[in-house]
Amino acid sequence: MNTVKLTINGKQYEIEKGTFVLKACSDIGIDIPTMCHDERLVPSGSCRLCQVEVEGWGKLHTACTTQVKEGMVIHTHSEKVVKARQDLLDMLISNHPLDCLTCESAGACKLQDLCYEYGITEGTYRWEMSKPYYDDTNPFYTFDASKCILCGLCVRVCDELQGTNAIGFENRGFETLVATPFGEGLENSTCVSCGNCVSVCPVGALEPRSKMKFRQWEIETTRTTCSYCGVGCQMDLKTKNNRVVGVEPAFDAHNEGLLCVKGKFSYNFLSHPDRLTMPLVRKDGVLVETTWDEAYNVITSKMKQTKEDFGSDSFAGLTSARCTNEDNYMFQKMFRSTLGTNNVDHCARL
Amino acid sequence: MEFKFDKEENKEQIVAFMEFLDSKKNTPGPLMPSLQRAQDVFGFLPKEMLETISKELSIPMAEIYGVATFYSQFSFVPTGKNKVSVCLGTACYVKGAQSILEEIESQLGIESGETTVDEVFSIAAARCVGDCSIAPVILVNEDVYAKVKKEDITEILAKYN
Amino acid sequence: MITKEKLFEIKEKTKPSLVEKLLEGDRVEFRGDDLVLKGEYYKKQVRIALKNCDIIDPTDIDEYIAFDGYFALLKALTEQEPGDVVAEITESLLRGRGGAGFPTGRKWNEAYKFDADKKYIICNADEGDPGAFMDRSILEKDPHSVLEGMAIGGYAIGSDQGYIYVRAEYPMAVKRLEIAIKQAKEYGLLGNNIFGTGFNFDIELRLGSGAFVCGEGTALMESIEGRRGMPRPKLYRTAHKGLWGKPTIINNVETLANVPAIMNKGAKWFRSIGTEESPGTKVFALVGKVENAGLVEVPMGMTLREIVFDIGGGAQDGKEYKAVQTGGPSGGCIPADLIDTPVDFESLGKIWSIMGSGGMVVMDENTCMVDIAKFFLDFSVDESCGKCVPCREGTKRMHEILDRITKGEGVEGDIERLENLSKTVSSTSLCGLGQTAPNPVITTIKYYRHEYEAHIKDKSCPAKSCKALIKYEITDDCIGCTRCAKVCPVVAITGKVKEKHLIDQAICIKCGACYDVCPVDAISII
Incomplete structure (x- = not known):
């Protein structure tokens, strides 16, 4: 392996050539703050919070865009660096509403966490604020520009990973805004509601709509596999009182932090009162709850009877994209060899 | 618009x-x-x-x-053939420039920063144009109109229609 | 296809009659072998980049050829290897004239050494500093010198495609360039197989659309590629991965205009002009409150005094000279007591200013330094691309503080707040625009702190320029002509005919109409 030797915060390390300082530090357990970086995206270097001091290199350098070099001496939390981060956070919070008490993202907000860590209170420069803009046209999530810190993650995820390009930047300088073309709203854009922008928003600008009120620290998370299709995306269900209140994509799985609209937002049926949780069997014209054993017995006996009375081709089977390949294979196998018909199809083919 | x-x-x-x-x-x-x-x-x-x-x-x-x-040179709104600028500098403002602007807006049926549908006029509010001694001032293209009164607006606009 | 013989033929055919015609016009004279503009203003100037400006007809390629135009390209293509050209430019120590002063030869060498199937050379003609028009003059008055410089650069680094990125606000420059490119193509000086050497080089014009930040190299490339002009983080060197990911060289107009002269006369000659570390000349746009405004090209190392007083004639209207601002919104104000500073990259850097692209704004006693800082910050706020936090949020806050100081609403601690913001914005911004935006504030605080303090503590503007902090009063010289009372838009002036008038300060809006109209200068600003 091609490596370089360097010093970070007084300790010697040997790190693979071409690694960015931010990644190198995170690998060895040094936490450098950043609001705009995402390993999956081209580094943008826009939030400037990850700046570090490199001895002999003059001004500060952003760790997300600087590669490790032989002999580098890096300080990730020197006085100069900490001061710069404090000033940058001061600038950000000065142009941000202080409504953490009612903000859904409180407790899961990077700006809040970093201001806490670096000791920034309400902001020195609470003068002109960015123009308010609120987009609530999407059925699954909302966008509040006043909370947006313009890190650009949503725009870049939509472009680089999702390939939808529904949102972009509008205007420039202090007037810059994340927006859909002509400000016509997400509903009227090419947005597919995948919510991958929502998943990366470090603050409360992009928020999923929720039917239930909850605080971020009240929730439990449970890793599970999305059951909407056979891809098997991993995700963390956020639950409060045993009720799902949100979904976050898993970053350490093959879906690499991405989900689709179904995985991200379609969980309300789980606790819907109409949802079937027990098998039902019709007795004397009325559906009544029963056991799985009884239900299977009813199914098999009726199938046998039907095959005898009307023949194999009286059956037709339709299976679902929500099942795995293995399940689908078994289903068609059952139809072909047990029931003896080729009348079997799959919804994804439609 | x-x-x-x-x-x-x-x-x-x-x-x-x-x-x-x-x-x-x-x-x-x-x-x-x-x-x-x-x-x-x-x-x-x-x-x-x-x-x-x-x-x-x-x-x-x-x-x-x-x-x-x-880029500042791109625009989504066509500029009218005639650009009416209303000076809103202090001198003009205290002499009633705001009501003159409102009069022009209502006569043309558009707001400041907009263009009429026939693209004949667009209105802009201007910073001090430096003609305080003849306030209030409006400019139509390069022409300066001094000590403008609300009653004058119809006549001034008619010249360019 | 053009040949060596053909080029000589054009020169010999055009030059004698052209020289004769020019001498008849009495605007030019010989200085050694060179034809230069006549007059006191030009005596101390040494013109290399501007040598043809106002002398030849920029729409006639023959006139450019008459004064050795395209002979440098001929020499490079027929007598030198690309490596030799790079070595010659490196040897000349030519430094980028766009502002930063990076050695051109080193830049070229990086791209020359880097192996790639396609390379680009870009001429940065997105001159945007307020008060600067050096590049515009060269493009409008001697466009071929830039084309020739680009072709030589293209040959040196192994590029066959050049782009000129011109700001849209220069329609005449665009027109002249279009004509020049067309003529050069017709002559075969651009295109395929130039001088029969097998070297191909084409140039395409690309226009800006009103974004100052596109003068920054990476933003400029973003713009050519068709995106928002937001600077890229420097993950790679432009000379290795630039436009469309290919090795790219970006040179400023004036830099490129120097190239043919260096190739013709040699690196040694070039280094005999200017200073050891900054050889050659620099073009400045001398503007503001100066007697003789205009373009000047002087050897590096000439003092500000020589430029402002000997060439520029000092402050206008006999007013007291106060400062000169170099480098536009990225530069700083240089106070009168540093007037003997030599103008070169190092010396200006030492006094917190920069050479910049060449804007030189002269200020007199009536210029308020806080107001000047506000003017430049206003510009930077408007032109910030909005990508990085310090430039987007920080310059805005600096402008807000400066604005309230000039309005007499400054509070204790504002100077320190400005200093703190300046430090953060300059040390943490992504690109040059943000990193240098605080310079006008830093230098004015450094040299004119007392003016800031006067605004904040005494609520007064020493230069008597900030409206909110001045008062108009009528002196005993008043003859009672009533003119002031008549022009006052708010009827703040009262007085009888032939008696001294009085301004009611509570009503006065300080528009200055009375001051302008008084026939006996009886109105004073205090």
Whole structure:
């Protein structure tokens, strides 16, 4: 392996050539703050919070865009660096509403966490604020520009990973805004509601709509596999009182932090009162709850009877994209060899 | 304000513009020259033409919109043939410039920063133009009108119609 | 295809009659072998980049050829290897004239050494500093010198495609360039197989659309590629991965205009002009409150005094000279007591200013330094691309503080707040625009702190320029002509005919109309 030797915060390390300082530090357990970086995206270097001091290199350098070099001496939390981060956070919070008490993202907000860590209170420069803009046209999530810190993650995820390009930047300088073309709203854009922008928003600008009120620290998370299709995306269900209140994509799985609209937002049926949780069997014209054993017995006996009375081709089977390949294979196998018909199809083919 | 872009009236220009887009299809970096051409030909960037550019050059609309709003020379609203500037500097303001602006807005049926549908007038509020001694002042293109009264507006605008 | 013989033929055919015609016009004279503009203003100037400006007809390629135009390209293509050209430019120590002063030869060498199937050379003609028009003049008055410089650069680094990125606000420059490119193509000086050497080089014009930040190299490339002009983080060197990911060289107009002269006369000659570390000349746009405004090209190392007083004639209207601002919104104000500073990259850097692209704004006693800082910050706020936090949020806050100081609403601690913001914005911004935006504030605080303090503590503007902090009063010289009372838009002036008038300060809006109209200068600003 091609490596370089360097010093970070007084300790010697040997790190693979071409690694960015931010990644190198995170690998060895040094936490450098950043609001705009995402390993999956081209580094943008826009939030400037990850700046570090490199001895002999003059001004500060952003760790997300600087590669490790032989002999580098890096300080990730020197006085100069900490001061710069404090000033940058001061600038950000000065142009941000202080409504953490009612903000859904409180407790899961990077700006809040970093201001806490670096000791920034309400902001020195609470003068002109960015123009308010609120987009609530999407059925699954909302966008509040006043909370947006313009890190650009949503725009870049939509472009680089999702390939939808529904949102972009509008205007420039202090007037810059994340927006859909002509400000016509997400509903009227090419947005597919995948919510991958929502998943990366470090603050409360992009928020999923929720039917239930909850605080971020009240929730439990449970890793599970999305059951909407056979891809098997991993995700963390956020639950409060045993009720799902949100979904976050898993970053350490093959879906690499991405989900689709179904995985991200379609969980309300789980606790819907109409949802079937027990098998039902019709007795004397009325559906009544029963056991799985009884239900299977009813199914098999009726199938046998039907095959005898009307023949194999009286059956037709339709299976679902929500099942795995293995399940689908078994289903068609059952139809072909047990029931003896080729009348079997799959919804994804439609 | 929703601005109507008359495709029928601009038929010839659109054909020429489509030819231009065709010639740019296989060249690197065609977006800026295309937007510049559109701005030049139509006097502003009609939404319909941006959609055409998006389709022809296979560039997402969000990207085009981002570029169009970044550069100050692009505009989504045509400027009228005559530009009415109302000075809102202190001297003019205390002499009633605001009510003069409102009068012009109501007569033309548009607000400051907008253009009339027939593209004859657009209104702009100006910072101090340095003619305080003859306040309140309005400018129509290069012509300066001094000590303007609300009653004068109809007559002044009529000269340019 | 053009040949060596053909080029000589054009020169010999055009030059004698052209020289004769020019001498008849009495605007030019010989200085050694060179034809230069006549007059006191030009005596101390040494013109290399501007040598043809106002002398030849920029729309006639023959006139450019008459004064050795395209002979440098001929020499490079027929007598030198690309490596030799790079070595010659490196040897000349030519430094980028766009502002930063990076050695051109080193830049070229990086791209020359880097192997790639396609390379680009870009001429940065997005001159945007307020008050600067050096590049515009070269483009409008001697466009071929830039084309020739680019072709030589293209040959040196192995590029066959050049782009000129011109700001849209220069329609005449665009027109002249279009004509020049067309003529050069017709002669075969651009295109395929130039001088029969097998070297191909083409140039395409690309226009800006009103974004100052596109003068920054990476933003400029983003713009050519068709995106928002937002600077890229420097993950790679432009000379290795630039436009469309290919090795790219970006040179400023004036830099390129120097190239043919260096190739013709040699690196040694070039280094005999200017200073050891900054050889050659620099073009400045001398503007503001100066007697003789205009373009000046002087050897590096000439003092500000020589430029402002000997050439520029000092402050206008006999007013007291106060400062000069160099480098536009990225530069700083240089106070009168540093007037003997030599103008070169190092010396200006030492006094917190920069050479910049060449804007030189002269200020007199009536210029308020806080107001000047506000003017430049206003510009930077408007032109910030909005990508990075310090430039987007920080310059805005600096402008807000400066604005309230000039309005007499400054509070204790504002100077320190400005200093703190300046430090953060300059040390943490992504690109040059943000990193240098605080310079006008830093230098004015450094040299004119007392003016800031006067605004904040005494609520007064020493230069008597900030409206909110001045008062108009009528002195005993008043003859009672009533003119002031008549022009006052708010009827703040009262008085009888032939008696001294009085301004009611509570009503006065300080528009200055009375001051302008008084026939006996009886109105004073205090």
